[in-house]
Amino acid sequence: MQQPAIQVRNLRKSFRKRNGFRKKKSELWAIDDVSFEVGQGETYGLLGPNGSGKSSLIRILSTLLIADSGHVNMLGLTLPEQQEEVRRIIGRVSVDAAFYKKLSARENLLYTALLYGQKAHEAERHAMEILEQLGMENAKFSTPLEEMSRGMQQKISIARALMINPPLLLLDEPTTGLDPKSRRDVQLFLENLQRREGTTILLTTHDMAEAERLCVRIGFLAHGKLVAEGTAAQLMRRAGAATLDDAFIKLTGEELVEEEMVLVED
Amino acid sequence: MEATMRQTWAFLFRGYHITRRYIGWVVVFNFYALVTSATVALIGVAAQDYQLTLKLVVGALLWNYLSYLYNEIAMSIAYERWEGTLEYTFMAPVSRAVHLLGVSLFSLLNSVVTSVIVLVGLMLFTDLNLRGVNFFGVLVVLAVSTVAFVGLGLFAAVFPVMSAERGAEATHIFQGSLLLVSGVYYDIDVLPRWMQPLSAISPATYTLSACRKLFGVGNSSSTPELLAGASLSAVTHELLILALMGAIVLPLGLWAFVRIEAWAKKTGKLKRTG
Numbered sequence: 091m092q093q094p095a096i097q098v099r100n101l102r103k104s105f106r107k108r109n110g111f112r113k114k115k116s117e118l119w120a121i122d123d124v125s126f127e128v129g130q131g132e133t134y135g136l137l138g139p140n141g142s143g144k145s146s147l148i149r150i151l152s153t154l155l156i157a158d159s160g161h162v163n164m165l166g167l168t169l170p171e172q173q174e175e176v177r178r179i180i181g182r183v184s185v186d187a188a189f190y191k192k193l194s195a196r197e198n199l200l201y202t203a204l205l206y207g208q209k210a211h212e213a214e215r216h217a218m219e220i221l222e223q224l225g226m227e228n229a230k231f232s233t234p235l236e237e238m239s240r241g242m243q244q245k246i247s248i249a250r251a252l253m254i255n256p257p258l259l260l261l262d263e264p265t266t267g268l269d270p271k272s273r274r275d276v277q278l279f280l281e282n283l284q285r286r287e288g289t290t291i292l293l294t295t296h297d298m299a300e301a302e303r304l305c306v307r308i309g310f311l312a313h314g315k316l317v318a319e320g321t322a323a324q325l326m327r328r329a330g331a332a333t334l335d336d337a338f339i340k341l342t343g344e345e346l347v348e349e350e351m352v353l354v355e356d
Numbered sequence: 357m358e359a360t361m362r363q364t365w366a367f368l369f370r371g372y373h374i375t376r377r378y379i380g381w382v383v384v385f386n387f388y389a390l391v392t393s394a395t396v397a398l399i400g401v402a403a404q405d406y407q408l409t410l411k412l413v414v415g416a417l418l419w420n421y422l423s424y425l426y427n428e429i430a431m432s433i434a435y436e437r438w439e440g441t442l443e444y445t446f447m448a449p450v451s452r453a454v455h456l457l458g459v460s461l462f463s464l465l466n467s468v469v470t471s472v473i474v475l476v477g478l479m480l481f482t483d484l485n486l487r488g489v490n491f492f493g494v495l496v497v498l499a500v501s502t503v504a505f506v507g508l509g510l511f512a513a514v515f516p517v518m519s520a521e522r523g524a525e526a527t528h529i530f531q532g533s534l535l536l537v538s539g540v541y542y543d544i545d546v547l548p549r550w551m552q553p554l555s556a557i558s559p560a561t562y563t564l565s566a567c568r569k570l571f572g573v574g575n576s577s578s579t580p581e582l583l584a585g586a587s588l589s590a591v592t593h594e595l596l597i598l599a600l601m602g603a604i605v606l607p608l609g610l611w612a613f614v615r616i617e618a619w620a621k622k623t624g625k626l627k628r629t630g
Contacts, residue, residue: 152447153447153621154443154627155624155626156618156621156622174449177447177449188441190370190441192378193370193377197369197370197373204362204363204365204369205363205366206363206448207359250444
Protein backbone atom coordinates (compact mmCIF):
# COMPACT_ATOMS: atom_id res chain seq x y z
CA MET A 91 0.00 0.00 0.00
CA GLN A 92 1.25 3.48 -0.93
CA GLN A 93 2.47 5.62 1.95
CA PRO A 94 0.34 8.73 2.62
CA ALA A 95 1.85 11.99 1.42
CA ILE A 96 0.94 13.71 4.69
CA GLN A 97 0.45 11.90 7.98
CA VAL A 98 -0.53 13.87 11.06
CA ARG A 99 -0.94 12.06 14.39
CA ASN A 100 -2.20 13.53 17.68
CA LEU A 101 -0.89 16.98 16.84
CA ARG A 102 -1.20 19.61 19.57
CA LYS A 103 -0.21 23.25 19.65
CA SER A 104 -1.05 25.84 22.28
CA PHE A 105 -0.27 29.52 22.62
CA ARG A 106 0.09 31.39 25.85
CA LYS A 107 -2.22 34.31 26.24
CA ARG A 108 -1.93 37.03 28.88
CA ASN A 109 -5.28 37.99 30.38
CA GLY A 110 -4.92 41.66 31.22
CA PHE A 111 -2.20 43.48 33.10
CA ARG A 112 -0.45 41.41 35.83
CA LYS A 113 -2.92 38.62 35.32
CA LYS A 114 -2.01 35.00 34.86
CA LYS A 115 -1.20 33.61 31.46
CA SER A 116 -3.67 31.12 30.04
CA GLU A 117 -3.17 28.49 27.38
CA LEU A 118 -5.14 28.62 24.17
CA TRP A 119 -5.24 25.39 22.21
CA ALA A 120 -4.86 26.23 18.51
CA ILE A 121 -4.61 22.56 17.55
CA ASP A 122 -5.99 19.98 19.92
CA ASP A 123 -5.11 16.35 19.20
CA VAL A 124 -5.60 16.45 15.43
CA SER A 125 -4.94 13.35 13.29
CA PHE A 126 -5.48 12.87 9.56
CA GLU A 127 -3.84 11.55 6.43
CA VAL A 128 -3.64 12.85 2.88
CA GLY A 129 -2.99 10.31 0.13
CA GLN A 130 -0.44 10.90 -2.61
CA GLY A 131 -2.00 12.95 -5.40
CA GLU A 132 -5.06 13.73 -3.27
CA THR A 133 -6.56 17.17 -2.71
CA TYR A 134 -7.65 17.36 0.92
CA GLY A 135 -9.65 20.28 2.26
CA LEU A 136 -9.67 21.67 5.78
CA LEU A 137 -12.71 23.81 6.53
CA GLY A 138 -13.23 25.94 9.56
CA PRO A 139 -14.02 29.46 10.72
CA ASN A 140 -11.33 32.00 11.61
CA GLY A 141 -9.38 30.88 14.67
CA SER A 142 -10.23 27.21 14.19
CA GLY A 143 -6.55 26.26 13.76
CA LYS A 144 -6.33 25.93 9.95
CA SER A 145 -3.46 28.37 9.50
CA SER A 146 -1.57 27.04 12.54
CA LEU A 147 -1.77 23.57 11.06
CA ILE A 148 -0.47 24.74 7.67
CA ARG A 149 2.30 26.70 9.42
CA ILE A 150 3.43 23.60 11.32
CA LEU A 151 3.56 21.62 8.06
CA SER A 152 5.47 24.55 6.48
CA THR A 153 8.15 24.37 9.24
CA LEU A 154 7.19 27.87 10.46
CA LEU A 155 5.68 26.71 13.73
CA ILE A 156 6.87 23.96 16.06
CA ALA A 157 4.14 21.75 17.54
CA ASP A 158 4.01 20.97 21.27
CA SER A 159 3.51 17.26 20.64
CA GLY A 160 2.38 14.77 18.02
CA HIS A 161 3.87 13.37 14.84
CA VAL A 162 4.04 14.79 11.35
CA ASN A 163 5.36 12.79 8.42
CA MET A 164 5.55 14.25 4.92
CA LEU A 165 6.59 11.87 2.14
CA GLY A 166 8.64 9.87 4.63
CA LEU A 167 10.21 12.91 6.30
CA THR A 168 9.40 13.80 9.91
CA LEU A 169 8.94 17.20 11.48
CA PRO A 170 10.59 19.03 13.11
CA GLU A 171 13.64 16.68 12.89
CA GLN A 172 13.92 16.78 9.08
CA GLN A 173 12.70 20.30 8.45
CA GLU A 174 15.60 21.11 6.10
CA GLU A 175 14.57 18.24 3.78
CA VAL A 176 10.85 19.00 4.13
CA ARG A 177 11.47 22.55 2.86
CA ARG A 178 12.61 21.10 -0.47
CA ILE A 179 9.33 19.26 -1.09
CA ILE A 180 6.73 21.85 -0.10
CA GLY A 181 5.27 24.94 -1.71
CA ARG A 182 3.03 27.24 0.30
CA VAL A 183 0.50 29.90 -0.63
CA SER A 184 -0.86 31.92 2.29
CA VAL A 185 -3.89 34.15 2.48
CA ASP A 186 -1.66 37.23 2.55
CA ALA A 187 0.53 37.40 -0.54
CA ALA A 188 3.77 38.49 1.14
CA PHE A 189 6.22 39.97 -1.35
CA TYR A 190 8.76 42.74 -1.70
CA LYS A 191 6.09 45.13 -2.91
CA LYS A 192 8.52 47.56 -4.58
CA LEU A 193 10.00 44.78 -6.70
CA SER A 194 8.42 43.49 -9.89
CA ALA A 195 6.84 40.06 -10.19
CA ARG A 196 9.88 38.93 -12.19
CA GLU A 197 12.33 40.14 -9.54
CA ASN A 198 10.36 38.52 -6.72
CA LEU A 199 10.13 35.21 -8.54
CA LEU A 200 13.80 35.21 -9.57
CA TYR A 201 14.76 35.90 -5.97
CA THR A 202 12.76 32.83 -4.89
CA ALA A 203 14.29 30.70 -7.65
CA LEU A 204 17.82 31.68 -6.57
CA LEU A 205 16.91 31.05 -2.94
CA TYR A 206 16.01 27.49 -3.92
CA GLY A 207 19.32 27.18 -5.81
CA GLN A 208 17.64 27.10 -9.23
CA LYS A 209 19.02 28.48 -12.50
CA ALA A 210 17.46 31.90 -13.05
CA HIS A 211 16.55 31.59 -16.76
CA GLU A 212 14.95 28.13 -16.35
CA ALA A 213 12.96 29.29 -13.34
CA GLU A 214 11.83 32.42 -15.20
CA ARG A 215 10.53 30.35 -18.13
CA HIS A 216 8.68 28.02 -15.76
CA ALA A 217 7.14 30.94 -13.86
CA MET A 218 5.98 32.53 -17.13
CA GLU A 219 4.25 29.27 -18.12
CA ILE A 220 2.45 29.08 -14.78
CA LEU A 221 1.32 32.71 -14.98
CA GLU A 222 0.04 32.21 -18.53
CA GLN A 223 -1.99 29.23 -17.33
CA LEU A 224 -3.39 31.43 -14.56
CA GLY A 225 -4.56 33.90 -17.20
CA MET A 226 -1.98 36.59 -16.52
CA GLU A 227 -0.51 38.76 -19.27
CA ASN A 228 3.26 38.63 -19.83
CA ALA A 229 3.40 42.43 -19.75
CA LYS A 230 2.52 42.36 -16.03
CA PHE A 231 5.71 40.46 -15.29
CA SER A 232 7.72 43.67 -14.95
CA THR A 233 5.12 45.54 -12.89
CA PRO A 234 5.94 46.22 -9.22
CA LEU A 235 3.75 44.14 -6.93
CA GLU A 236 2.44 47.28 -5.17
CA GLU A 237 0.74 48.26 -8.45
CA MET A 238 -1.05 44.93 -8.80
CA SER A 239 -4.50 43.94 -7.62
CA ARG A 240 -4.86 41.38 -4.86
CA GLY A 241 -5.98 38.78 -7.38
CA MET A 242 -2.86 39.30 -9.47
CA GLN A 243 -0.63 39.20 -6.38
CA GLN A 244 -2.21 35.91 -5.37
CA LYS A 245 -1.50 34.47 -8.82
CA ILE A 246 2.14 35.49 -8.47
CA SER A 247 2.08 33.84 -5.06
CA ILE A 248 0.87 30.59 -6.63
CA ALA A 249 3.57 30.83 -9.32
CA ARG A 250 6.15 31.32 -6.54
CA ALA A 251 5.00 28.16 -4.78
CA LEU A 252 4.91 26.09 -7.97
CA MET A 253 8.09 27.23 -9.72
CA ILE A 254 10.09 24.91 -7.48
CA ASN A 255 7.98 21.90 -8.63
CA PRO A 256 6.95 20.79 -5.13
CA PRO A 257 5.25 17.39 -4.76
CA LEU A 258 3.29 18.84 -1.81
CA LEU A 259 1.33 22.06 -2.04
CA LEU A 260 0.00 23.76 1.10
CA LEU A 261 -2.68 26.31 0.28
CA ASP A 262 -3.95 28.50 3.10
CA GLU A 263 -7.11 30.21 1.86
CA PRO A 264 -5.59 30.96 -1.57
CA THR A 265 -8.80 32.41 -3.01
CA THR A 266 -10.00 34.49 -0.04
CA GLY A 267 -10.70 38.04 -1.13
CA LEU A 268 -10.36 37.32 -4.85
CA ASP A 269 -12.91 38.48 -7.42
CA PRO A 270 -15.02 35.72 -9.05
CA LYS A 271 -12.93 35.63 -12.25
CA SER A 272 -9.61 35.33 -10.39
CA ARG A 273 -11.13 32.77 -8.04
CA ARG A 274 -12.27 30.66 -11.00
CA ASP A 275 -8.84 30.98 -12.71
CA VAL A 276 -7.09 29.73 -9.57
CA GLN A 277 -9.53 26.87 -9.02
CA LEU A 278 -9.28 25.74 -12.64
CA PHE A 279 -5.50 25.89 -12.47
CA LEU A 280 -5.42 23.77 -9.31
CA GLU A 281 -7.73 21.18 -10.88
CA ASN A 282 -5.48 20.94 -13.94
CA LEU A 283 -2.34 20.82 -11.83
CA GLN A 284 -3.64 17.99 -9.72
CA ARG A 285 -4.76 16.04 -12.81
CA ARG A 286 -1.58 16.70 -14.82
CA GLU A 287 1.17 16.53 -12.18
CA GLY A 288 -0.47 14.46 -9.46
CA THR A 289 0.53 17.08 -6.89
CA THR A 290 -0.74 16.44 -3.38
CA ILE A 291 -2.67 19.48 -2.19
CA LEU A 292 -3.73 20.45 1.33
CA LEU A 293 -6.22 23.29 1.03
CA THR A 294 -7.77 25.38 3.79
CA THR A 295 -10.77 27.46 2.89
CA HIS A 296 -13.96 29.15 4.10
CA ASP A 297 -15.59 28.45 0.78
CA MET A 298 -17.80 25.32 0.82
CA ALA A 299 -18.34 25.35 -2.95
CA GLU A 300 -14.58 25.54 -3.52
CA ALA A 301 -13.98 22.64 -1.14
CA GLU A 302 -16.68 20.56 -2.83
CA ARG A 303 -15.25 21.31 -6.28
CA LEU A 304 -11.56 20.72 -5.56
CA CYS A 305 -11.28 18.28 -2.66
CA VAL A 306 -11.60 14.52 -2.67
CA ARG A 307 -11.98 14.49 1.11
CA ILE A 308 -12.78 17.27 3.55
CA GLY A 309 -12.05 17.72 7.25
CA PHE A 310 -14.09 20.05 9.48
CA LEU A 311 -11.98 21.90 12.02
CA ALA A 312 -13.50 23.74 14.99
CA HIS A 313 -11.75 25.06 18.13
CA GLY A 314 -8.57 23.26 17.08
CA LYS A 315 -10.24 19.86 16.79
CA LEU A 316 -10.94 17.83 13.69
CA VAL A 317 -14.62 17.09 14.32
CA ALA A 318 -15.51 15.26 11.10
CA GLU A 319 -13.84 13.94 7.97
CA GLY A 320 -14.94 12.33 4.71
CA THR A 321 -16.08 13.08 1.18
CA ALA A 322 -18.61 15.90 0.78
CA ALA A 323 -21.35 13.31 0.20
CA GLN A 324 -20.34 11.33 3.31
CA LEU A 325 -20.32 14.44 5.48
CA MET A 326 -23.76 15.53 4.25
CA ARG A 327 -25.15 12.02 4.78
CA ARG A 328 -23.66 11.81 8.26
CA ALA A 329 -25.18 15.16 9.23
CA GLY A 330 -28.46 14.46 7.45
CA ALA A 331 -27.99 17.75 5.61
CA ALA A 332 -28.81 18.82 2.09
CA THR A 333 -25.74 21.03 1.63
CA LEU A 334 -22.15 21.05 2.84
CA ASP A 335 -22.90 24.36 4.60
CA ASP A 336 -25.63 22.72 6.65
CA ALA A 337 -23.44 19.69 7.33
CA PHE A 338 -20.70 21.97 8.63
CA ILE A 339 -23.08 23.80 10.99
CA LYS A 340 -24.60 20.57 12.29
CA LEU A 341 -21.31 18.78 12.82
CA THR A 342 -19.33 21.67 14.30
CA GLY A 343 -21.98 23.88 15.83
CA GLU A 344 -20.25 26.75 14.07
CA GLU A 345 -21.22 29.08 11.27
CA LEU A 346 -18.95 30.50 8.61
CA VAL A 347 -21.34 33.33 7.76
CA GLU A 348 -20.00 35.75 10.36
CA GLU A 349 -16.40 35.40 9.13
CA GLU A 350 -17.48 35.77 5.53
CA MET A 351 -19.31 39.00 6.37
CA VAL A 352 -16.18 40.37 8.01
CA LEU A 353 -14.19 39.57 4.89
CA VAL A 354 -16.74 41.36 2.70
CA GLU A 355 -16.44 44.42 4.92
CA ASP A 356 -12.63 44.28 4.68
CA MET B 357 28.28 24.36 -4.07
CA GLU B 358 26.70 25.89 -7.18
CA ALA B 359 23.33 25.99 -5.42
CA THR B 360 24.92 27.67 -2.38
CA MET B 361 26.47 30.32 -4.64
CA ARG B 362 23.05 30.99 -6.18
CA GLN B 363 21.47 31.23 -2.72
CA THR B 364 24.10 33.74 -1.61
CA TRP B 365 23.58 35.66 -4.85
CA ALA B 366 19.82 35.75 -4.14
CA PHE B 367 20.38 38.19 -1.26
CA LEU B 368 22.69 40.41 -3.31
CA PHE B 369 20.15 40.34 -6.18
CA ARG B 370 17.33 41.28 -3.81
CA GLY B 371 19.36 44.00 -2.10
CA TYR B 372 20.43 45.54 -5.40
CA HIS B 373 16.89 45.74 -6.76
CA ILE B 374 15.42 47.10 -3.52
CA THR B 375 18.17 49.76 -3.42
CA ARG B 376 17.45 50.61 -7.06
CA ARG B 377 13.73 51.09 -6.31
CA TYR B 378 14.50 53.27 -3.28
CA ILE B 379 17.35 55.18 -4.94
CA GLY B 380 15.88 58.59 -4.00
CA TRP B 381 15.94 57.64 -0.32
CA VAL B 382 19.42 56.14 -0.66
CA VAL B 383 20.67 59.53 -1.92
CA VAL B 384 18.93 61.29 0.99
CA PHE B 385 20.46 58.95 3.60
CA ASN B 386 23.94 59.28 2.10
CA PHE B 387 23.55 63.05 2.12
CA TYR B 388 22.49 62.85 5.79
CA ALA B 389 25.56 60.70 6.61
CA LEU B 390 27.80 63.28 4.93
CA VAL B 391 26.13 66.25 6.64
CA THR B 392 26.38 64.75 10.15
CA SER B 393 30.02 63.76 9.58
CA ALA B 394 30.89 67.22 8.23
CA THR B 395 29.21 68.85 11.24
CA VAL B 396 31.51 66.91 13.56
CA ALA B 397 34.64 67.50 11.45
CA LEU B 398 34.01 71.25 11.35
CA ILE B 399 34.44 71.40 15.14
CA GLY B 400 38.12 70.67 14.51
CA VAL B 401 38.28 73.19 11.66
CA ALA B 402 36.76 75.87 13.93
CA ALA B 403 39.38 75.12 16.59
CA GLN B 404 42.07 75.51 13.89
CA ASP B 405 43.57 72.27 15.11
CA TYR B 406 44.39 69.86 12.26
CA GLN B 407 45.07 67.00 14.73
CA LEU B 408 41.61 67.42 16.26
CA THR B 409 40.07 67.67 12.79
CA LEU B 410 41.88 64.50 11.73
CA LYS B 411 40.77 62.70 14.89
CA LEU B 412 37.14 63.69 14.30
CA VAL B 413 37.29 62.82 10.57
CA VAL B 414 38.65 59.35 11.35
CA GLY B 415 35.96 58.92 14.02
CA ALA B 416 33.15 60.07 11.71
CA LEU B 417 34.38 57.97 8.81
CA LEU B 418 34.81 54.77 10.78
CA TRP B 419 31.60 55.23 12.71
CA ASN B 420 29.76 55.66 9.41
CA TYR B 421 31.26 52.46 8.06
CA LEU B 422 30.80 50.32 11.15
CA SER B 423 27.37 51.58 12.16
CA TYR B 424 26.09 51.39 8.58
CA LEU B 425 27.29 47.80 8.30
CA TYR B 426 25.70 46.85 11.61
CA ASN B 427 22.50 48.72 10.86
CA GLU B 428 22.07 47.35 7.34
CA ILE B 429 22.26 43.75 8.55
CA ALA B 430 19.70 44.36 11.28
CA MET B 431 17.41 46.41 9.04
CA SER B 432 17.39 43.84 6.25
CA ILE B 433 15.71 41.43 8.68
CA ALA B 434 13.38 44.21 9.89
CA TYR B 435 12.46 44.94 6.26
CA GLU B 436 11.58 41.28 5.73
CA ARG B 437 9.33 41.40 8.78
CA TRP B 438 7.51 44.49 7.50
CA GLU B 439 6.93 42.90 4.11
CA GLY B 440 6.01 39.53 5.65
CA THR B 441 8.58 37.77 3.47
CA LEU B 442 10.71 36.53 6.38
CA GLU B 443 8.48 33.45 6.61
CA TYR B 444 9.22 32.62 2.98
CA THR B 445 12.96 33.05 3.53
CA PHE B 446 12.74 30.79 6.59
CA MET B 447 10.73 28.26 4.55
CA ALA B 448 13.33 28.09 1.79
CA PRO B 449 15.96 25.33 1.91
CA VAL B 450 18.72 27.82 2.65
CA SER B 451 20.92 27.48 5.73
CA ARG B 452 20.87 30.37 8.17
CA ALA B 453 24.63 30.80 7.70
CA VAL B 454 24.20 31.28 3.92
CA HIS B 455 21.20 33.55 4.48
CA LEU B 456 23.08 35.81 6.87
CA LEU B 457 26.27 35.67 4.79
CA GLY B 458 24.31 36.95 1.77
CA VAL B 459 22.68 39.71 3.82
CA SER B 460 26.06 40.69 5.32
CA LEU B 461 27.81 40.81 1.94
CA PHE B 462 25.26 43.23 0.56
CA SER B 463 25.45 45.33 3.73
CA LEU B 464 29.23 45.40 3.41
CA LEU B 465 29.05 46.68 -0.18
CA ASN B 466 26.58 49.36 0.89
CA SER B 467 28.79 50.44 3.78
CA VAL B 468 31.86 50.74 1.56
CA VAL B 469 29.96 52.92 -0.95
CA THR B 470 28.63 55.19 1.82
CA SER B 471 32.06 55.50 3.44
CA VAL B 472 33.69 56.50 0.13
CA ILE B 473 30.97 59.14 -0.40
CA VAL B 474 31.50 60.50 3.13
CA LEU B 475 35.31 60.51 2.74
CA VAL B 476 35.15 62.41 -0.57
CA GLY B 477 32.60 64.82 0.91
CA LEU B 478 34.69 65.47 4.03
CA MET B 479 37.67 66.39 1.87
CA LEU B 480 35.51 69.22 0.49
CA PHE B 481 34.73 70.51 4.01
CA THR B 482 38.27 70.33 5.38
CA ASP B 483 41.69 71.09 3.94
CA LEU B 484 43.21 67.94 5.37
CA ASN B 485 46.17 66.48 3.56
CA LEU B 486 46.16 62.69 3.85
CA ARG B 487 49.74 62.18 2.62
CA GLY B 488 51.54 59.75 4.88
CA VAL B 489 48.44 57.81 5.97
CA ASN B 490 48.99 54.04 6.01
CA PHE B 491 45.93 53.26 3.86
CA PHE B 492 46.90 49.61 3.43
CA GLY B 493 47.00 49.23 7.20
CA VAL B 494 43.59 50.93 7.51
CA LEU B 495 42.10 48.47 5.01
CA VAL B 496 43.55 45.52 6.94
CA VAL B 497 42.11 46.83 10.23
CA LEU B 498 38.72 47.43 8.60
CA ALA B 499 38.71 43.94 7.09
CA VAL B 500 39.45 42.35 10.46
CA SER B 501 36.98 44.52 12.41
CA THR B 502 34.25 43.88 9.81
CA VAL B 503 33.96 40.27 11.03
CA ALA B 504 33.22 41.41 14.59
CA PHE B 505 30.74 44.03 13.39
CA VAL B 506 28.93 41.51 11.20
CA GLY B 507 28.61 39.41 14.37
CA LEU B 508 27.16 42.40 16.24
CA GLY B 509 24.80 42.99 13.30
CA LEU B 510 23.55 39.41 13.64
CA PHE B 511 22.92 40.03 17.34
CA ALA B 512 20.99 43.18 16.45
CA ALA B 513 19.02 41.28 13.78
CA VAL B 514 17.56 39.20 16.60
CA PHE B 515 15.39 42.14 17.73
CA PRO B 516 13.28 42.44 14.54
CA VAL B 517 12.64 38.69 14.70
CA MET B 518 11.41 39.11 18.29
CA SER B 519 9.18 42.07 17.48
CA ALA B 520 8.10 43.30 14.06
CA GLU B 521 6.84 46.58 15.55
CA ARG B 522 9.62 47.59 17.96
CA GLY B 523 12.56 45.40 17.00
CA ALA B 524 14.09 47.88 14.57
CA GLU B 525 14.07 50.60 17.24
CA ALA B 526 15.76 48.29 19.72
CA THR B 527 18.75 47.93 17.38
CA HIS B 528 19.41 51.67 17.76
CA ILE B 529 19.76 51.37 21.55
CA PHE B 530 22.57 48.88 21.04
CA GLN B 531 24.14 51.12 18.37
CA GLY B 532 23.91 54.24 20.56
CA SER B 533 25.60 52.43 23.44
CA LEU B 534 28.53 51.48 21.20
CA LEU B 535 28.83 55.10 20.09
CA LEU B 536 28.93 56.24 23.71
CA VAL B 537 31.64 53.91 24.98
CA SER B 538 33.92 53.42 21.95
CA GLY B 539 35.69 56.79 21.88
CA VAL B 540 34.40 57.73 18.45
CA TYR B 541 34.68 61.51 18.92
CA TYR B 542 36.45 61.80 22.29
CA ASP B 543 39.00 59.93 24.36
CA ILE B 544 37.69 57.09 26.45
CA ASP B 545 39.17 58.57 29.64
CA VAL B 546 36.54 61.35 29.60
CA LEU B 547 33.92 58.69 30.35
CA PRO B 548 32.95 58.16 34.02
CA ARG B 549 35.39 55.71 35.56
CA TRP B 550 32.70 53.04 36.08
CA MET B 551 31.82 53.16 32.38
CA GLN B 552 35.34 52.91 31.00
CA PRO B 553 35.61 49.09 31.24
CA LEU B 554 32.68 48.88 28.79
CA SER B 555 34.84 50.40 26.08
CA ALA B 556 37.15 47.38 26.36
CA ILE B 557 34.40 45.06 25.08
CA SER B 558 33.49 47.21 22.06
CA PRO B 559 35.30 46.26 18.81
CA ALA B 560 34.88 49.87 17.66
CA THR B 561 37.30 50.99 20.42
CA TYR B 562 40.15 48.94 18.92
CA THR B 563 39.23 49.77 15.30
CA LEU B 564 39.35 53.48 16.09
CA SER B 565 42.52 53.24 18.14
CA ALA B 566 44.32 51.32 15.38
CA CYS B 567 43.07 53.53 12.54
CA ARG B 568 44.02 56.72 14.37
CA LYS B 569 47.57 55.43 14.75
CA LEU B 570 47.63 54.47 11.04
CA PHE B 571 46.42 57.97 10.14
CA GLY B 572 49.13 59.54 12.32
CA VAL B 573 46.71 61.08 14.86
CA GLY B 574 48.54 62.00 18.06
CA ASN B 575 51.94 61.34 16.50
CA SER B 576 54.33 64.23 17.26
CA SER B 577 56.09 63.63 13.92
CA SER B 578 52.87 64.38 11.99
CA THR B 579 52.59 67.77 10.32
CA PRO B 580 49.67 69.26 8.35
CA GLU B 581 51.69 68.63 5.17
CA LEU B 582 52.81 65.06 5.93
CA LEU B 583 51.15 62.73 8.40
CA ALA B 584 53.23 60.11 10.18
CA GLY B 585 50.97 57.07 9.83
CA ALA B 586 52.15 54.12 11.92
CA SER B 587 53.19 50.82 10.40
CA LEU B 588 50.90 47.81 10.59
CA SER B 589 53.13 46.21 13.23
CA ALA B 590 52.33 49.13 15.56
CA VAL B 591 48.70 48.04 15.70
CA THR B 592 49.29 44.30 16.17
CA HIS B 593 47.74 44.43 19.64
CA GLU B 594 44.47 45.94 18.31
CA LEU B 595 44.44 43.54 15.34
CA LEU B 596 44.79 40.51 17.59
CA ILE B 597 41.97 41.67 19.87
CA LEU B 598 39.74 42.44 16.87
CA ALA B 599 40.47 39.02 15.34
CA LEU B 600 39.67 37.35 18.64
CA MET B 601 36.45 39.36 19.00
CA GLY B 602 35.43 38.42 15.45
CA ALA B 603 36.13 34.75 16.12
CA ILE B 604 33.86 34.91 19.17
CA VAL B 605 31.14 37.39 18.18
CA LEU B 606 30.38 36.09 14.65
CA PRO B 607 29.54 32.48 15.63
CA LEU B 608 27.83 33.79 18.76
CA GLY B 609 25.67 36.15 16.66
CA LEU B 610 24.74 33.30 14.31
CA TRP B 611 23.95 31.08 17.29
CA ALA B 612 21.76 33.79 18.85
CA PHE B 613 19.88 34.27 15.57
CA VAL B 614 19.24 30.53 15.18
CA ARG B 615 18.06 30.31 18.80
CA ILE B 616 15.68 33.24 18.42
CA GLU B 617 14.34 31.74 15.16
CA ALA B 618 13.56 28.52 17.05
CA TRP B 619 11.92 30.55 19.86
CA ALA B 620 9.80 32.48 17.33
CA LYS B 621 8.69 29.19 15.77
CA LYS B 622 7.71 27.78 19.15
CA THR B 623 5.78 30.84 20.28
CA GLY B 624 4.24 31.76 16.92
CA LYS B 625 5.97 35.15 16.86
CA LEU B 626 6.95 34.83 13.21
CA LYS B 627 3.42 35.46 12.11
CA ARG B 628 3.00 39.02 10.88
CA THR B 629 -0.41 39.06 9.24
CA GLY B 630 -3.06 36.70 7.99
